[in-house]
Structures are given as C-alpha cells and as structure tokens.
Amino acid sequence: MSKTVTAQLPEIRDELAAFYKDLHRNPELSLQETRTAGLLAKRLREAGFDEVAEGIGLTGVVGVLRNGEGPVVMLRADFDALPVEEKTGLPYASQVRGVDHEGRDVPVMHACGHDMHAVCLTGAAMLLARSRDQWRGTLLVVFQPAEELAVGARGMVDDGLFERFPKPEIVLGQHVGPLPAGVIGYGTGPVMAAADSLDLTLHGRGAHGSRPEASVDPVLMAANVVTRLQGIVAREVPPAETAVVTVGRLQAGTKDNIIPDKAELGINVRTFTPAIRDKVRNAIERIATAESQASGAAEPPEFAWTGSAPALVSDPEATQATVAAFAEHFGQQRIMPMPQVNASEDVGVFGEVLDVPTVFWFWGGLDTETVLVALQEDRLDELPSNHSPHFAPVVEPTLSTGVEALVVAALTWLADS
Template structure:
C-alpha cells in the first residue's frame, strides 16, 4: 500500500490538538506505522509515539516530529481549515490550530518512514521515528526523557529533525552551531489591593504596577546586555480585572526570555525577577510577586561537522541553489533535549513551506509579507513542501544508515 500524504496532512490540519492532548493525532500515527510494519511504542509521556525499524547492524538514527497545535483561531479560509476547540491548562475553552506546522512535520515523517521501509534492502541500522507531544508547552522532550525514553526505545547515534517556516517551498535552510535560542518562561502574579475605581487612594492598582513592569522589563535588553549580544524579553500575556470601575487585587503576566549563552541568560533571568520585585515595592504592593519558572529549553545547537555533512547531502538531493542558511534564530525548540540526553549530535533544519509567485528574494531570508509561524494565517502549500520534507529526512537518515 502507499500512504496518501495529501489526505493525511489535510486531516491532521483540520483536527489539531493542544499540547498533552494529542490523542487523535497519536492514533493516526499508530495506524500508519502499523500499516508500514514498524514496532510501535505508544504512550510515551502520555501521547507520544515511536516507530522502530531494526534493519541489521549499523547506527541508530532518530527522526523527530512534534505533534501539538496551538490555541489560535484559524483564519486561512482553507477548505480544510481547523474548526476544532480544546480546553487549555487553565480550563478555558479555546480554538485550536496547527499554526506552527506540526501537521507538516508529522506527515513528512510518516512519508519518510514509508520510503525508508521500501528501500530497507539498501541500508543497514536502526531507524527510530519519534512523534513528540507538547513541544509548544511545558517541554514535551523533557517529559519524555524524564520518564525514561531511552529505556523504551533505542538510544540514537544522531538526532535529526526539521521545522516548516516562511521560506520558499522546495528549499531547506540549516545553520551550524547555535541555531535557535534558549528560552525561559515565567508565570507571574503581581499582587495589589482591590477596591472601587473611584477610590484609588485606598487601593494598590496591579494594572498600573504591571504596566510599569512591562516597560521596565524592556530595559533589560536595551541597557543591561551588550549590543553585540542577543536577547529577547516578551510579555505575551496580561490578565487583570473584570470591570471598568473595579481595581482588581492581582494581575497575571506570562513572560518569555530568549538568549544564546549562559551569561546573557543569567542577566535576563535574574533581571526579570529583580524588576518585578522592585516595581512591586515601588507600587507599595502588599506582598512580593509570585514568580514561577516554567518551561526552559536550552540553545538548539547543531553539531558543526554533522551539519556541514548534511548540507552537502541536501545540495545533492535538492540542488545547490535550494539550500540556504538562515543564521541563528531567536525562536526556541526542545529537540536538543533529546540529543543531549542521548549524548548524540543534533542536526535540525528549516523547511520552506510557501510559494508566492514569483519568489524574488533570497531563499534564506524571511519574506515579511508572509504569515509567520503562530499566525492565524499560517498555511504552508502542500506541495512541494511535503515531498521536500520527505526527501530531506530520507536523505539525512540514509547518510548515516549506510
């Protein structure tokens, strides 16, 4: 039989699931891995799935795809657009969309497995196809490792993966060394003293406190790290109050910090706590803020030797002018956790997913007019995105599978 990747992709795109809730997606994966004859290990950190193909002596290659969607309402207008909803960790009903392309990742990996199964007489070693839950929230890779991933699947000699993004379809981009930033997430509660909006003198307004904190936090990047370094502090969520004439008792912030080295990370992480405490003191808050350090991913570091080796492989498969280098990006990924836990090198590349006509810019620079990952309008073209993703994964795996 032959997998219908077009149908698999549109089905997954129409039925995304939030982090830790990828039950339907996992079942789709199990079904197709079973049809391809792989040994299946399910229930990894809840919803994760691995397919194993032992094919004689040789290295073990792990190909990884993430499965979860995002709490975004899709506005693409596609015939197969998502209309799904889910319940987030706070118990709130939210729309769900594959706004980061994880449906592409899953489909391309299934296609790569199918091709590697069909050509198993041409290579030797062990293939592990890992479908990971919860890349978008709370660190699915960490959970897999913490729960004994490599006691349930073979430990890899190399970890490989890809991420679809706003580059021309039919191309890939790979950067040696630090390719993506480390990330630290903070869940913050700022405490005030609630009361009537007409009597601010007897209250401590956490909305005003939060507003000052948001502005002051930007000074960490602007004034506390060197211009030659890179850092990002984003306050992505603020929640406070219920009515215009009620001063609430608390405000909640969600903060993301990104960095490329330990020194910058320490400045930003320590600075976030210092600013929040100082602004609370300045506002005469009744108590210090609650600061919970959430998910934390390391720098995504591509092994230089392996990266250059695969760059040549990609050029041979896709063409010299279809392989670029985006440089290091301030986005973050937890795939490096899987490699670090195995003591294995990592190569993680970007897959083009868009085809505006004509494409006039370079192949390794983002077009600002295209929807970015996490946008409600993020909609990769199906082809040649999927076929390129399959070919890249297969070529990379075969380079190590002899």
C-alpha cells in the same frame, strides 16, 4: 542511495497528501493529540516497524525499525496544534474548537506546520522500511507531542524514552517555514533560541476606585514593571548578544471602579547563551521585586517559571555533513544558509540529555512565485509565517521535499548495506 529510496515516493505521495489534509482538518492541542497519535502509530505498524509504542510522555509515539548491525539514528517530528482560529480559506481548513490547558474554550489550528512535520516523517519511515536492502542499522522514529508548550521532549525523556528504546547516536529534525517551497535552509551552532516562560503575580491592596490612597495599586505596579522590563535588553544585554523579553499577557481587575489586589503578567524570554539567559531571568525578578518594594506591597511578587526549552544547537560538523548530502541530492541551488531564529524548539532536549549531536534544518512551505513577488515589492514581512491564522504550506513541493530531506539525512548516518 537516497535517489534509489526516494524513487518510490510517487507511489505514496497521494496517500500522504490525503493524510496531511486529514490532520490539518482535525488538529489537536498539546497533550490532547490522541487521534493523531493513533493514526501515526497505525501507519508505522503497517509499514512493518518492529516495535511501535503509544503514550510515551502521555501522547507521544515511538517506532523502532531494526535492520542489522549499524548506528542508531533518530528522526523526530512534533504534531500538536495551536489555539488559533484558521483564516486560510482552504477547503480542508480546521473548524475545530477545543479546551486548552487552562480550561478555556479556544479555536484549534495547525498554524505552525506540525501536521506537515508528522506526515513527512511518516513518509520517510515508510520509504526507509521499504528499502531495507539499501542501509543497515536501527531507525528510531519519534513523534513528539506538546512542542508548543515546550514540555513534550522532556516528558518523553522522563517517561523512559531512552531506557525503553535504543539510544540514538544522532538526532535529526526539521521545521517548515516561510521560505519558498522546495528550498532547504540551515545554520550551525545555536540556530534557535532558548525559551523561558514566567507567570508573575504582583500583590497589591484592593480598594474602591475613588479611594486610591487606601490601596497599593497593582495595575500601576504592573505598568511600571512592563516599561522597566524593556530596559533589560536595551541596557543590560551586550549589543553583540541577542535577547528578547515580551510581556504577552497582563490581567488585573474586574471593574473600572475597583482597584484590584493583584496583577498577573505572562512573560516570555528568548536567549542564545546560558550566561545571557541567567542575566535576563535574574533581571526580571530583580525589577519586579524592586517595584513591589517601592510601591509598598505587603507581599513580595510570586515567580512561576513554567515552560522552558534550551537553545537549539545544530552540531557544526554533523550539520555540514548532512547539508553536503542535501546539496548532492537536491542541488546546491536549493540550499541556503540562514541567520539565527529567535523562535524556539524543544527538540534540543533529546541530544542534550544523551550528549549526542543534533542536526536541525528548515524547509520552505510558501508558493515560490508569491515569495518572489513579495521580495521584489519589499513585502516579505506581509507573508504569512508560523503561528499566523493564514499560514498553511502548499502541499507540493513542500511534502515531497520534507520526506526526501528526512530520508537523505537518515541515510547520511545509517550504514551502507
């Protein structure tokens, strides 16, 4: 059945490629994706979806295609960009600048492939709408904003996604990455880490740089906290478990001869199990509090846990069934198992809220010959990956593979006609 549906892909491939280049050239930051959302909604309406709604979770788009009795299957893609200056040199490279959620002027780029995600879901929606005689059930298409802030999925749920639209029995999604184009990678169980972000403020007492004895130096305090945090994974997390603690931001002071009165740290945590997640979070707060007390700070530290996403669990049984369909459609040689990925994805929120299976896979976007040469020369780490200013999937066969994978996955769970 999937071969019959995807046989129509050549008819729309050029249109989809042009759409992809347009989105890549015109990226939008999280929760600012208004132009992109309008274009996605327009294509769903043109494809004949029964219901299309915009503004779900501020900038999300939802499409419903009803086709008789049968399961409700959800296909999801994200479509926000990153504050990264593009350095790909492509003729359709982004030159866009924007204002981020903290009010800073920043360059904007689709450095994580979300433009490819959105276009592949658009293509799958078009093909499934054209082939209603091949399946039965209800297709729920969800274009989710703000994945990069880890708030988009929760925002759509809180805005009534599953009260206003049919509740799916399975959630299906995919992510492009630094694999050879045309290859599909998968895992079962926890495939991507939980993510937690913390804004930590350490309070000191300011003074002239020549009189350190009159201060409580928050810079020294912050330096000790940064160093001590590295002991959490090394000495508190069991070797068989996985965790990452990264201090990605440290800001303090305005001038070299002024000891400031506070220091701010941006901390990111990746874990795979609830127990380790709690252990690491508690350890961070314990260390910062203890350092403040040891330094004689007049005020305790402030902890603001912001973006948060659960570990992404790809349901083992549902994943095996979906991957078997991939192998039948693409051939086993294009399917490969993958290790856990320490990066995070908030798509898991949808299945977690509904207590239904999620199936999530990866597919390649790098030129195959380039990957093979890098492998032979032991240079795989030098290849551009997600969030790199040099990352941009080759259009083909990346686009066709992504469209076909979503069609195959949907048809695995929709009823036969």
